[in-house]
Amino acid sequence: MADAPNSAEDTPAGRDYRETVFLPETAFPMRGGLPQKEPVILEQWGDLYAALRKQRQAEGAPLYVLHDGPPYANGDIHIGHALNKTLKDFVVRSRFLLGHDVDYVPGWDCHGLPIEWKIEEQFRARGRRKDEVSKAEFRAACREYAAGWIDVQREQFKRLGIVGDFDNRYATMDFTTEAAIVAEFHKFKNSGQLYRGSKPVMWSPVERTALADAEIEYHDQVSPMVWVKFPVTGATDDHPDDLLAFRHANPSIVIWTTTPWTIPANRAISYGPEIAYGLYEVTAMEEGLEFEPWAKAGDRLIVADKLAEEVFKAAKIATWTRIDDLNPSGLECAHPLAPLSPGYGFSVPLLAGDHVTDDAGTGFVHTAPGHGADDFEVWKAHGHHEVPDTVDPDGAYYEHVPLFAGLKVIETEGKKDKIGKFGPANKVVTEKLIETGALLARGRLEHSYPHSWRSKAPVIFRNTPQWFIRMDQPLKDDETLREKALAAIDATAFHPAGGKNRIRSMVESRPDWLISRQRAWGTPLAMFVDKQTGQPLVDAEVDARILAAVSAGGADAWFETSDAEFLGQHDASRFEKIEDILDVWFDSGCTHAFTLEARDPAHGYTGDRPSHWPADLYLEGSDQHRGWFQSNLLEGSGTRGRAPYDAVLTHGFTQDEQGRKMSKSLGNTTDPATVIKESGADILRLWVALVDYAEDQRIGKQILQTTVEAYRKLRNTVRYLLGALADFDEAERLDRGEMPPLEQFILHRLWELDGQVRKAYAEYRFQDVVRPVLEFCSNDLSALYFDIRKDSLYCDRPDAIRRRAARTVMDEVFARLTAWLSPLTPFTMEEAWTTRFPEGGSNCARVIPHTPDSWRHDAEARRWAGVQSVLEVVNEALEAARRDKIIGGALDAWPVVTGPASAFAPLDGLDAAEVFRTSGVDLKTGGDAITVVVSPADHPKCARSWRRVPDVGSDPAYPDLSARDADAVRAWDALRG
Template identity: 85%
Template structure:
């Protein structure tokens, strides 16, 4: 049998209706996307105007502000792309969407950068006026706002960039001050002197949200506090002290805090004992500090661990011991009378016998628990030991001026000589029992990466547990708001709830220059903030007119009016930057609500429908916004919170420039296009940490090609499609009804997934639909009809009608995710239409739902798989050249073939013919040759080739199609 048709006098290729489209196979996205951006112009403005004409419901996404320094990184790209998915998908679902991109501008990173710039010019920060310094910070932030704005736009982000917000804008700073005044005037604000996390390197207090924990190796010491007195209740205990002065043993990882010690805490439920050393370990390379006869007091549970550290070989437990009422000498008392005070034993619930000695060295100026137990026992004076630069104050005996942490030079951020000096003095005093080293998690500043210390210092706090006007405390109000908020993923609720339940009062003051000031005056006589609405109004207006700089440059009298400036102290601390960003709702969405009297063309509503940021913002922006809104408006400024994980490299490791494992989004855009990066975001499970790298991006490119090729095929197949060609549902063949059913099914899934921010559940089912239902089944089955049926044939019209519906939905469904490609496809087909981005998802008729057809094709495809396996085997064995050479005989039970009723089995199998034979229990297929002449046009081997005398080389179907073509093209 010949593999080619008989010699033909005519080339029929011109009569075949092959797909035609200018839409190229290769995307060329890096070149095309900027052109599309130019064509879009003010896309966001266009979309909002369109929806407002339609009186569409309003949806508000409030932007968590990125920091205005440096180029965007992959984390920015992930975050902003997810936000764009939300914005575009809500437009697609028929909403009017309010989204104003914003920037966080104040804070240390910019302040440091400007300090470096001045130092490079030979000027120290204290030689630069605050006005000049702040002006330089403002210019630096402005430069990077403009840079990042253009980079976000190139990524395809749509939003109200023309009216972007920034925390350093004068109106923003004024609004932040006004929000601060609400806390001041409600009584929630207070000045307290307590230990806070302090960064000597940055010379400022830090809040919990500004702390991150890194592994650190600290010196550990076991220190003896000699017992010098006991209450009358301990007369029996004192008898047991007659042989040697006993000592209570403490353990600490911060030797530098020993000069600040004022007490020892013990656990009232812990069992303690008095132990006598009987022998030391031998063969040591050094002489241990303990000796036989020493009497030590420790928790029974920890005694063995303590003695092991001190190289004590054997011991005797002398007696039980109750620490209540004991007093000790300071371990440095023998060296300097400045430490001649007694050290009381205080009961504290924070003490455990899990580690250490069962006693806690208590320095009330350097620990939260230490401070609280000290105050709880009636002590009010808290010693100041370490200055803002991390050095001992001049009045600290033995150690004045020594640095706890280095703040200058190459050793900046390293621990200074204080730890070593304290240990040497303890050895000299004979009170060091043992020492070692411990690797543990230690707090560091998230900006400088330098260690921090707890340091007692006056700061301004917002109370978490004082009742508000509602009767609830700020903590209770915030917790109620959390319970009323929808979290995506749901686990975020428990995470932020546990943080708010246990968090301390909100520390809002910082001792820096670049930020929004705590713009208030303190009455020197009462120590309380001034509450005067007229003064507050003058402050807010001055800041709105001239920016926060005016607070530092204008005379106090400009604000105080009739008040005597001599009576008041101006507070020049700046606000925690989290207060700035937590207030953004107050000057971004709240002023544009109907309640505020707004009548412009950018309406908003409060609270926002959604806040969307990384999961670290449960302790950052989500929490500061929650507290700010709860404190000023009685609820959170959001209805829902969505969080995403962090982006790691392909090995699952954290990205770092030093490792060289970063992925630059700008490079991806330049080399592959923004749609590739956006498709990667759509494909990952953003709720968890994601990975990115060359290999992963190649997988994304492969997925993109499938989508692009599907759209390209549709464009080619739909060339010149006319409405007159459209076929009604009741005339559709079964296969078309199945594809319409799949469209109905997918439409519901896509709408629901977009509504619930599950973008992965949009793109993955659509990709599977393109690969399985379209490319592997529908396009393949209908290829012959599209290419060879005459244009007015019912089957071809049905196929093109369905493909038109597929195209309409694919370009809509994927528009939020790959907007450039879908825009290119839409404009290729409809060059004079409005942008694809302005469309809503076409309504999908319920009449398309057809479970019976879906069930039929599930069974048909089971038989098809068996046939395809045998066809592939026959091709491998060179029995056939292609499927059209085959005429399979398929044998199986009658039930297996029932779904084929009304179908052409050969068409389904893509063969020239087929025979279904009932018999046997399983479906089997035998590939036989189609022993008929080959049609010169369609290459099918069918019995009716030559049946039309005018076209002897063609089948009857093809002869009819060519006659149709000839009538319109010949002559």
């Protein structure tokens, strides 16, 4: 039956049978109205998470732990937050659905520069500079600011439908948390893994602090590039090449750099022992130039053979002669600025370095040990210990730097549009090189350059004393931190699997862990250092006093309490109090200790919120391989010998519909609050479920519209089930063996899907939950099952086996759909469940119903695959007949279907007309392919079901009904007396 009569004009003369037709009835509306309905459901849920944990613990459920990577508390949530927290909620809700007790405590990162800057701005707006504000007042303002945003973000996450222990959230700025972080820091201090070293680190002059690798991002930048001549002044006695000394006067080694400002810090030149070098003489310069080049005929230059032509082209050298091979070992040069100041009168040695290549430049590397990691290492490797300090924390040359004192490398003051830009240093140094005749050539290069991810300003390598955790020093068990971390990576499951190689390569090559910062808002490196030995004080009683003070008063206690109170019997004058703060990655790297381990019954916890250490899963964006995943890995491996997680799941980043990075300047951002306001949180959640989160995903109005259409399919499926199941009674239920083949096929599909859904949830493949379920709703249910069984549901008498079977199966479908989809679209499934079962408790508290293996029926699956092959051909013919106005609808048709016997075999035992939704059908065997001829059914039309069948009028009491419909109406009339 295509549809029921909907007006008196549609009904044949006589009785109006519409009241006897069992049309679907439900209070579940077609339109979701999610923006209005979801807040009501949230209110009804109350503290859903606490209720779910209590229920699962009462059931003795196994514990599953998802540890939350903390977002930063400094603004409204964005689409990346929504993606991340929704994926975590899928994990939490699906584990509850699979029968687990789930521990998930949302947390927040609170320390660090973004908040510190914001508070500086607030004080400046009130006419107060940072140095005019006490550290206590400044930190209190930071704490208040972060607390406000925690409250805002918490409500925004809840509106997304996120369930978790929000009432007991963690924050890195809580007093007890800061004490726990200090305790973890003390473990490194006391184990000997901590040291203070002076080496070049990434330094942000704008922020006046060192930065870790995870705080760096790379942007294209145009930099000046210069080729500089270093005059050779001599060689060691054992230099194997005496050509320079006896036959060739005044040669120069040529270096190339994109940081002219580092030339004043030069102390050496590095060369590659395996690179072929030559001594070249310039014989002629290019002619017709608009400027006079700095090279001239007769100059003798030393460069790598492979790069000679490229260097000479840059210098506008037309012709040259290669005089001889050259071995740089043992050579010494003069500094190119020596003619202008005796401060550069030192010798510049040639040092062998494995980092030197002949891929670009000149084959020589200008070496400033205070401004480059490779420079520092090669300088130290050759026995040099003094590293010059050239640039101060504000990005300017120190006063002791000859020629350039006070000159800015990076602008940190003045006009707002200039702050964070390169200052005049590059230009002035280049001019001085021209003045001494040392410049060979110059140009400009667009390349990738490191910037602070917070300020977006360029950073520099700068030599400065910092605190590090050793990666390669053997510990008590003779394993290094690097070795422990690599072993922990190998023991961790990664989703997707490629994440393992990514983080492994990072840990294999990473330098020692830089953990100190020179700022105010953070957890301090709360320790004392012996002024005589430079070593940290290791004293359990001192550590205990520090921890007690920080627990009671937060990090402020470290800065405000006198040294003597902490040091006790120690002479305070002998010790230096360290006032640097810990890198925020160290803070968040400790979250497992105070969030999980502190609530692990294995460590003595006896409360009602148990957790376990390590966590079952960490889930964050793929950038956290170098961030949170790695800081937790190193912290856990350094203090406990392993990672604090068993598995790591990563997701990509959200782009606009054209695949561009989202930015406010482009105006291509998608605000989750706007999506929720316009469409509802379930639409946003369904989008997350539909994308391949492991890759970068896209979002925008058109994509969200596609998501809305998918949502409508799910909603309409559930709505139809609710209508068809109105007043369903357990007495109607049939066993599988009593059911027609079609119902047995749908039960088989439920069995098949149930296994897929459970496995997909267990493996965090949410796309593999929703997409098969959507296909099931569209293909198996809507296009096949509902359409075939519509006539039976509407027109069979209530006790008919076929109708009872259909309602039984639909009840099983409803029970599973509302469970399977509950983690993904919890609001809609809650609404559907409570519409049918107002007193049935929350749908979220359910587990997936048991699906018996006896529902598996491979033979019926094969049968219905064959049936659908025939059905496709018949449907095409019926649609063509409708277009040609041969028939009005399928029930007007009586097609003749011809085909091979094998094609019709699946139809054995079935009512083919019922399958095709026609009033009748003639099947004829013959030919190699299925053909269909559609003719109008030549029988009266049943006034109730609209079928045109031969037995219309066969019952005298109901002359305008078919025999089936007459029987149904007679039963209906009898019930109403």
